Amino acid sequence: MNKFLKKLFVFILLFFITYPTLNASEYGWGFKRNNEHKTPDIGKYAKIIEGTSSYYVGPTDQKVVYLTFDAGYDNGVMGKILDVLKEKNVKATFFITGDFVVREQELVKRLANEGHIVANHSWSHRYITRLNDEELKEELEKVEIEYEKLTNKPMTKFFRPPAGVFNRESLLKVQKLGYITFFWSLAYKDWDTGNQRGGDFAYKSVMDNLHNGAIILMHTVSTDNLNALPRIIDDIRKQGYVIGNLDELIFYAYFN
Helix, strand or coil: CHHHHHHHHHHHHHHHHHHHHCCCEEEEECCCCCCCCCCCCCCCCHHHHHCCEEEEEECCCEEEEEEEECCCCCCCCHHHHHHHHHHCCCCCEEEEEEEHHCCCHHHHHHHHHCCCEEEECCCCCCCHCCCCHHHHHHHHHHHHHHHHHHCCCCCEEEEEHHHHCCCHHHHHHHHHHCCCCEECECCCCCHHHCCCCCCHHHHHHHCHHHHHCEEEEECCCCCHHHHHHHHHHHHHHHHHCEEEEEEHHHHHHHHH
């Protein structure tokens, strides 16, 4: 085989290996911040999520915000976060994985008993864009089943894609399974437990970007979040915002 044929063979081989990846679009959720306390711009994602029962923000004409937390594991912080929420009389939505249900049963029961919304973050935190129909169904149903066995309560059919990775096709599949998907309009890099930057940094990250209808994403492993949370809640209220929960957002969306 001469050099030309060898090169051609390698090119064809690489083309067929990489083509499925190039052809299957997937996105990581993101938005453009502003310093005017306005709804962030999500650009092309607005069209992609349209008609998929997906939300990233609540009513933008009302001073209401929503606290949401992602929980894939616990490092001793979450219980203290729950203490703060109880003290401040705040209800939040917690998106939990299957591993969390299995390993942190007392925390899961506490979530249910204290009136928080417990929602689905998939069984094993796999990207939903890379699952077939049956795999996706199993990833969601297993969390539901184990949660109900543990708490004797049905899991709310709210979902957040692992790592915020999505495409239109996967969101439509989630919708077909009866779920409402929630992204977020306010977040910062809080999940890296090896790079916590202090409560003041967390406080500023939230308050500087606060806006009407904000769905705030926090991770339950962050000591920064724990340290900032009491002040964040107090000052959100001082600025005239109501702290709602995602079921209220859906109620508003359906009747307005």
